[in-house]
Amino acid sequence: MLMVNAWAIHRDPTIWEDPGSFRPERHGNGEVGGQAYGFLPFGMGRRSCPGSGLANKVMCLVLGSLIQCFEWERKGEGRGITMLKATPLVAMCRARECMNAVFLTM
Numbered sequence: 001m002l003m004v005n006a007w008a009i010h011r012d013p014t015i016w017e018d019p020g021s022f023r024p025e026r027h028g029n030g031e032v033g034g035q036a037y038g039f040l041p042f043g044m045g046r047r048s049c050p051g052s053g054l055a056n057k058v059m060c061l062v063l064g065s066l067i068q069c070f071e072w073e074r075k076g077e078g079r080g081i082t083m084l085k086a087t088p089l090v091a092m093c094r095a096r097e098c099m100n101a102v103f104l105t106m
């Protein structure tokens, strides 16, 4: 069995400029350091994620909806399951007032 360390690939300074920085715009610029396999959030090969097309299409909609429809508040500390964050993020969401009309008609 071969395990590919995507975590390390996604932080490889020979592929990514300033790999530790959160710079989502780098993807819009097409920055992959000239490496075809530098970015593999969906795995690759025959067992790669069959939902990648759908995920890429709805991701902006999901994120936009979460921000537009809910108020988010950070709540204390929390724990991960497989990869613990150095600074755990636990958040609580509350539907924004404008969502009452949506929920009350359901």
Ligand code: HEM
Pocket: 041, 042, 043, 044, 046, 047, 048, 049, 050, 051, 052, 054, 055
């Ligand atoms: C941001 C969204 C998603 C990410 C980051 C993601 C990522 C992944 C990854 C890394 C794998 C393992 C690939 C490998 O073993 O090499 C996987 C497998 C899989 N994903 Fe996704 N996925 C996402 C969304 C989805 C969606 C929307 C669906 C279905 C509608 C889906 C269905 C599957 C299935 C069925 C597998 C197993 C494929 C197999 O073992 O042959 N995924 N996904």
